[in-house]
Amino acid sequence: MKFVTYLQHDGVTRSGLLQGDDIRPIISSAPDAVLAYIQSGASHPALETATVPLADVRLLAPLQHPPRIFGIGLNYVEHAAESKMKVQEVPTVFLKLTSSIVGPDEDVIIPPNATQPDYEAELAVVIGKPGHRIAAKDWEDHVFGYTIVNDVSARGVQLATSQWVLGKSFPTFTPMGPVIVTRDEVPDPHALDIKLTLAGEVMQNANTRDLIFKIPQLIEYLSSIVSLEAGDIISTGTPPGVGLGRTPQRWLKHDEKMVIEIERIGTLTNRACFVD
Incomplete structure (x- = not known):
């Protein structure tokens, strides 16, 4: 469905x-x-x-008011390398505020203080059955389905401190959709092609098989600390090719179109709109 x-x-x-x-x-x-x-x-x-x-x-956005959005950082080896950050022994977890959600074809509004704006294509997991201390082997029992998230980030704000929430939570900085595909329609979420084009140029092109911490591990780790709730979203991390890791660095520009395609899920399109 x-x-x-x-x-x-x-x-x-x-x-x-x-x-x-x-x-x-x-x-x-x-x-x-x-x-x-x-x-x-x-x-x-x-x-x-x-x-x-x-x-x-x-x-x-298919979910308007999810309880929480858990972001996973540095979850592809090459992305960690391009970000010049060490892959941790446990997942790097941050929150994105739900007030940042927008749907497909909506503008991502970038104000002057959202400096060094960047794009991040991500596979997102929607939790169905709530739970605490979920074993990795039982992960599928707790997954409702999958969607696409663009983890838009103002790197100038994000990396000014060790806390990433604000730099990733400006209004409209979490495009999501266009659908939630139920678990039964995605036989293996760790074998999906994921691609982002910016103004028609391919910037990210990978496969979810390259995730460091895969979905069973993420669910087990998160639920070992907090109880997962029905409707929670886990955005599993972005592959290499983001603007932060390029030489020279490549930030979003006004009126550029970001298009994310994930196999079996669909296409999420949004436009960067700079405002005074």
Whole structure:
């Protein structure tokens, strides 16, 4: 199943299942129907009979209010090397504020103090079943599905201190979507091609098999410290090719289009928009 959240012409936000070029709306009064469905633990959502043409709506981030977004840093060996940072013996974990979420085709707004703005293509895991101290062997039982995250980062803010949250949490700095693909449709999340193009140029091109800490390890490690909640997002890290690691360094420019493609999930497109 592919879950989407969308904005109708009347300004009402709804959620549903994407089926080809149509959407089957979820029957729900919850403000975030996808999150409510995940939290319910139901095997299948209640759906309306009538469909809505995808062309008639605007897709939003599939999850509007996830409990938390856990970012994983330096999770590809070559990215750690280009960032001139040592790969840790345990995952490098930071948070992105949920107020930074935007959907596909929305602008990433870059104010003057968001210096050295950078792009990061990432596979993101959506937690389904909550849990604490989850064993790595049981990881699949706790995964609802997968989506795409662009971990946009203001490197000038991020690297000014040892704490990364603010540099990665400006409003609009977490583009997400366009769908959440359920676990059953992705047989192996560690064998997915992942690519980012910037203004038509390929900047990142890798495969999730190169993740250092793979999803079972991430779930086990995070849940050994905090209880994972239904709807939590784990953004698994970015492959090499970011602007920070290039010579010369390559920061986002006004009106540039970032396009992320991840095999079996889809394409997430956003534009960098500099403002005064």
